[in-house]
Amino acid sequence: MKRRRGLFRHSAETGVGLDVGALAPMVDMMTLLLVFLLRTYSTDVAPAPTAGPFALAGTDSEDARRGGIEILLSVDAVHVNGQRIAAWAHIGEEGTIEPLYQMLLQSRPKKRAEIHADASVPWRRLQRVLGTAQAAGVEQIALVGAHSGAM
Amino acid sequence: MRLFREEAMVEADIRPTLLGVVTLLFLLLFFLMSTSAGQRLAVVDLRLAAPGQAPPLPHSGLVKSVHVTLGERAATVEFEVATTDIGASSTTRELRRIEVPERDGILDGVALSAAIATVHEIDRSQEQAEVEPGPDVSTATVLQVVDIVRGVADAPRFPKVSLR
Numbered sequence: 322m323k324r325r326r327g328l329f330r331h332s333a334e335t336g337v338g339l340d341v342g343a344l345a346p347m348v349d350m351m352t353l354l355l356v357f358l359l360r361t362y363s364t365d366v367a368p369a370p371t372a373g374p375f376a377l378a379g380t381d382s383e384d385a386r387r388g389g390i391e392i393l394l395s396v397d398a399v400h401v402n403g404q405r406i407a408a409w410a411h412i413g414e415e416g417t418i419e420p421l422y423q424m425l426l427q428s429r430p431k432k433r434a435e436i437h438a439d440a441s442v443p444w445r446r447l448q449r450v451l452g453t454a455q456a457a458g459v460e461q462i463a464l465v466g467a468h469s470g471a472m
Numbered sequence: 473m474r475l476f477r478e479e480a481m482v483e484a485d486i487r488p489t490l491l492g493v494v495t496l497l498f499l500l501l502f503f504l505m506s507t508s509a510g511q512r513l514a515v516v517d518l519r520l521a522a523p524g525q526a527p528p529l530p531h532s533g534l535v536k537s538v539h540v541t542l543g544e545r546a547a548t549v550e551f552e553v554a555t556t557d558i559g560a561s562s563t564t565r566e567l568r569r570i571e572v573p574e575r576d577g578i579l580d581g582v583a584l585s586a587a588i589a590t591v592h593e594i595d596r597s598q599e600q601a602e603v604e605p606g607p608d609v610s611t612a613t614v615l616q617v618v619d620i621v622r623g624v625a626d627a628p629r630f631p632k633v634s635l636r
Contacts, residue, residue, distance in 0.1 A: 341486060341487055344487065345490070347494055348490060348493055348494055351498070351501065352497065354497075354501060355497060355500055355501060355504070358501065358504045358508070359504070367511055377513070378610075378612035378615040378616070379612070379615070379616070380514050380516055380615050380618075380619055381619040381624060382514040382515060382516045382619065382622075383514060383625060384514055384517065386514075387515070394611075439611065440610060440612035441610050441611070442611045443607060443610060444605040444607055444609045445607035447611055448607075448635075451518065451520055461517065462517075462518045463517045463518060464515065464516045464518055464611070464618075465514070465516075466513070466514055466515075466516065467512070467513060467514075468511075468512040468513065
């Protein structure tokens with residue numbers, strides 16, 4: 322008769338206890354989960370506006386963040402280093418974005434900026450932010466995205 | 473006297489060790505999940521033409537320039553190829569164009585990738601390309617196209633992408 326094998330078994334030699342055969346796959350699963358988490362998770366907390374929806378665009382880039390001035394472009398406003406500085410509704414259609422320009426001048430001597438733009442922000446707005454950052458003397462500008470690469 | 477006595481083998485109990493490993497893994501998992509975010513961030517360094525900056529020197533290879541014009545749903549890849557007639561005294565340039573139409577109402581990333589790969593195959597030494605998005609193109613599409621034009625780390629296409 323075939324003997325049933327379970328997580329807990331009772332035998333004369335070992336008594337009631339855990340079956341080694343059942344523990345090994347559990348260790349495998351935990352190791353896989355750990356590797357998955359280490360590969361996909363990040364300790365970087367993605368900045369987000371205090372209100373409203375915000376979703377970063379996906380990217381295949383593997384380059385890690387290197388710090389700098391944090392510019393966040395949500396659907397309705399521009400934020401710098403966590404501070405809301407202007408709403409798109411109150412920003413003119415052309416030219417540099419004055420509040421952003423002033424804020425970037427205050428952030429000197431930082432020469433690098435990372436832009437966290439909502440996936441739906443149109444290029445005409447992003448372009449104005451890039452132009453303003455360049456005008457304020459920011460030399461390195463990077464666009465931040467959510468890494469969407471496969472394991 | 474025999475060196476080794478014949479005794480019944482008693483298998484070592486490895487269950488406490490395994491339980492210790494499982495407990496450690498559990499603790500590591502909880503630590504990871506409590507200290508990390510479920511999203512890994514990556515950056516794409518942008519190359520922007522500064523005002524007053526001189527354009528780069530012409531590339532010496534076959535493909536002189538690559539320009540991607542990006543619409544909301546479609547794209548056009550334009551590239552200048554050096555064509556030299558055997559009887560000609562100088563090299564002439566020919567502008568070629570690959571249209572990437574929309575597919576199911578969105579930009580056809582696969583077709584654009586194929587078009588970029590075609591241009592890259594003509595001249596693997598060319599590293600620069602220019603992307604010109606339309607005013608209403610979303611950031612998601614811009615990043616997607618920059619990724620396609622740059623290629624991946626293992627198989628780069630035009631790593632030096634500049635936005636116009």
